[in-house]
Amino acid sequence: MEKDRPIVMKDDIRLYCDVYRPDDKERHPVLVGFSPFGKVAQEAGRRRDPIQLGKFMYEQGIEIGGIDFFVSRGYTVVVVNPRGIQNSEGVWTGVLSRQDQIDCCEVIRWAGHYLPDGSVGMIGCGYAGKIQPLEAAMDPPYLKAIMPVDVIDDMYLDCYPGGILSDINYPLCSYIPHTNTISEAEMENSPENLKEMLAEARRQPEIATNSYYYRGLDSFPPRHYTWNIDVMLHPYSGEWWDRRSFKDRKVTIPSYIVGLYYEYGYTTISAFDIYNKIDDEVPKKLMMIDPASAKTSPYEKPVAEQLRWYDYWLKGIGTGVMDEPPMKLLVRGINKFRYEHEWPLARTQWTKYYLRDGGLLSTEKEKDEHVQLTILNHKSPYEGGSNETYAVPNVVFRTPVLEEDVEVTGPSVMNLMCAIDKTDANFTIMLNDVPPEGEGHPLNLVTGNLRASHRGLEKKELEPWELNNDHTKKVPVVPGEINEYTIEVMNTSSVFRKGHRIEVEVKNYDANPYHWMVQLPNSQDIEYKIFVDSIRDSYINLPIIPYSDEDQWIR
Structure with missing residues (x-):
C-alpha cells in the first residue's frame, strides 16, 4: 500500500491517491475508484468481505469495496481524493461536475501510463459508479472496460423525481469531507444574479418551511453544503443538469451496467436507460440486483461478477462472461435470477x-x-x-x-x-x-x-x-x-x-x-x-x- 501518491492535473493541482498493489514485481491491470467520500473511508472498508450493497453502503461512505479481494487476484487498485476533498488541492464543485469528470479522465490516463500493463478499469458504487459511464463517454486513453454499480442517466430526475425536490442531497453533503468547496451557481453567476436566485429559492413553500434547507440559502455567498445549494438553485431540467448526466453520450468500450432495485431513486430506471442507449455493436451487459437481499444466490454481491468481467477484458482470460445472454435480472418475490435479452421484455x-x-x-x-x-x-x-x-x-x-x-x-x-x-x-x-x-x-x-x-x-x-x-x-x-x-x-x-x-x-x-x-x-x-x-x-x-x-x- 502506497499512501498519498500525488497525481498532477493539467492545471498543476495535485490530487492524492492511495495505491494498493500485489506484493510482486509484475505489472498488473489497474482498477480506479473515484469518490468524493474520500479514500480514508475506502481504506476502512478494504478488508471487509466484498461489499454488501444495501448494508454497509447505506452509510454512504464506503463505495469502493473489496480492495483486498481484487489485489489478491492480480489487480492494482487506485483510490483517489477528488480536488477539494480531504488532502487533495483545489476546489470541489459538486456531484459529477465537469471538473470532476475531467480530473477523473486525467487519473485514468496517469494510472494507465505509470502503473499497469496499459489496461484500466473502474470500480465502485454510488458516486464511484455514476461517474463511470461519463468517463467512458470521454474515451480516455487506457480505459478498456467499465462496470458501474448504481448509475444515473438523468441527474435532474435523481434529485427531483417527477419534479419534486428530494431530501437525499442534504444528508449526503454531510458525509463528504470537502475542505474547499464552492457552488457552480456562485462560479457561473454575477453576485446580483446569484442573490436573486437565492431569493427565488427561498420563496418556494417547501423550502421556506424547512430550516435545514432555508439556512443554506440565507447567507452570502452560499457556502453551506454547496452541492445542496446548487440543487435548490436549479429546480428545472436543462443544460446545467445535462452536464452531469449521461443522456445522449456515446460509449464505445465494453460496459457492464449493474442496477439496483430501490423503492426510490432513479437508479433502477437509469440502469436500463443507459444500457439501451449504448449501441448494440458495443459489448454490453446488464445485471439487476436487490440491495435488500444479500443472499440471492448465485450472485450475492457484484464483486465476483466484476472479477469475471475484468479478467476477460483486462487480462484476456476466458471466463465465459460474454457467452451468456446480455441481461441477468433478479426476480423478487421468488428471489431467482433469470437471463433476458431486451428491455422491456418482448413477451410483455x-x-x-x-x-x-x-x-x-x-x-x-x-x-x-x-x-x-x-x-x-x-x-x-x-x-x-x-x-x-x-x-x-x-x-x-x-x-x-x-x-x-x-x-x-x-x-x-x-x-x-x-x-x-x-x-x-x-x-x-x-x-x-x-x-x-x-x-x-x-x-x-x-x-x-x-x-x-x-x-x-x-x-x-x-x-x-x-x-x-x-x-x-x-x-x-x-x-x-x-x-x-x-x-x-x-x-x-x-x-x-x-x-x-x-x-x-x-x-x-x-x-x-x-x-x-x-x-x-x-x-x-x-x-x-x-x-x-x-x-x-x-x-x-x-x-x-x-x-x-x-x-x-x-x-
Whole structure:
C-alpha cells in the first residue's frame, strides 16, 4: 500500500491517491475508484468481505469495496481524493461536475501510463459508479472496460423525481469531507444574479418551511453544503443538469451496467436507460440486483461478477462472461435470477389495472359513469408542530386475492384522472405487495412521483411505458380542473404470489423513516379528487410476464 501518491492535473493541482498493489514485481491491470467520500473511508472498508450493497453502503461512505479481494487476484487498485476533498488541492464543485469528470479522465490516463500493463478499469458504487459511464463517454486513453454499480442517466430526475425536490442531497453533503468547496451557481453567476436566485429559492413553500434547507440559502455567498445549494438553485431540467448526466453520450468500450432495485431513486430506471442507449455493436451487459437481499444466490454481491468481467477484458482470460445472454435480472418475490435479452421484455402483456369504487383494483374497467369519486385530503406536516407519527393520509386500491402467481417485470406508468384545489401538488404512487392477512404488512416494491405543475400538456401517442411530462418549466394548475397525470413508476421485476394482493397507494409523500430517499411534502393542505368512473378512468399499466422458458432461469 502506497499512501498519498500525488497525481498532477493539467492545471498543476495535485490530487492524492492511495495505491494498493500485489506484493510482486509484475505489472498488473489497474482498477480506479473515484469518490468524493474520500479514500480514508475506502481504506476502512478494504478488508471487509466484498461489499454488501444495501448494508454497509447505506452509510454512504464506503463505495469502493473489496480492495483486498481484487489485489489478491492480480489487480492494482487506485483510490483517489477528488480536488477539494480531504488532502487533495483545489476546489470541489459538486456531484459529477465537469471538473470532476475531467480530473477523473486525467487519473485514468496517469494510472494507465505509470502503473499497469496499459489496461484500466473502474470500480465502485454510488458516486464511484455514476461517474463511470461519463468517463467512458470521454474515451480516455487506457480505459478498456467499465462496470458501474448504481448509475444515473438523468441527474435532474435523481434529485427531483417527477419534479419534486428530494431530501437525499442534504444528508449526503454531510458525509463528504470537502475542505474547499464552492457552488457552480456562485462560479457561473454575477453576485446580483446569484442573490436573486437565492431569493427565488427561498420563496418556494417547501423550502421556506424547512430550516435545514432555508439556512443554506440565507447567507452570502452560499457556502453551506454547496452541492445542496446548487440543487435548490436549479429546480428545472436543462443544460446545467445535462452536464452531469449521461443522456445522449456515446460509449464505445465494453460496459457492464449493474442496477439496483430501490423503492426510490432513479437508479433502477437509469440502469436500463443507459444500457439501451449504448449501441448494440458495443459489448454490453446488464445485471439487476436487490440491495435488500444479500443472499440471492448465485450472485450475492457484484464483486465476483466484476472479477469475471475484468479478467476477460483486462487480462484476456476466458471466463465465459460474454457467452451468456446480455441481461441477468433478479426476480423478487421468488428471489431467482433469470437471463433476458431486451428491455422491456418482448413477451410483455401490458395490462391496465383500473382504480375502482370502494378501493378495488381490477383489470376490468368500471361500467358506471356516475361512480362516486375518491377523496384524498393531504394535511401539511408543518402545521401544528411535528410529523413524528408519520401518519400520512392515503388512499389504497387492492386486487382481490390472487388465484395464481402474477409476475410484473418492466416499467409501469400510472394514469391518474384528478382535480386538486390548489395550483400545485405532489403525487406519490406506491406499488405494494400485500401478503395474506396475518402474515405481515404490505411491502413497498417501487414508487413513482410527479409534481402537478410538471404534467405533460402535449397530447401524442405514447408507448405503454412512455411519458411526456415537461420538467423544464412550471405550469400552475387551475384549481378544480380535471387533468390526466401520467406518473412514472420505477422499474421492477417481482412475482406477486398466489394468495397475495396487488396494491396501488396514492398519497402526497412517503414519510417512512426507514426509506433513505423521500420527497419534500407540500407545505399546505390539499384536496385531491380522484376519478374512477367509466368515462374518466384512472389506471396503472403493469407489464405482466405470462411465461418464461425453463432454460432462462440461472441455476
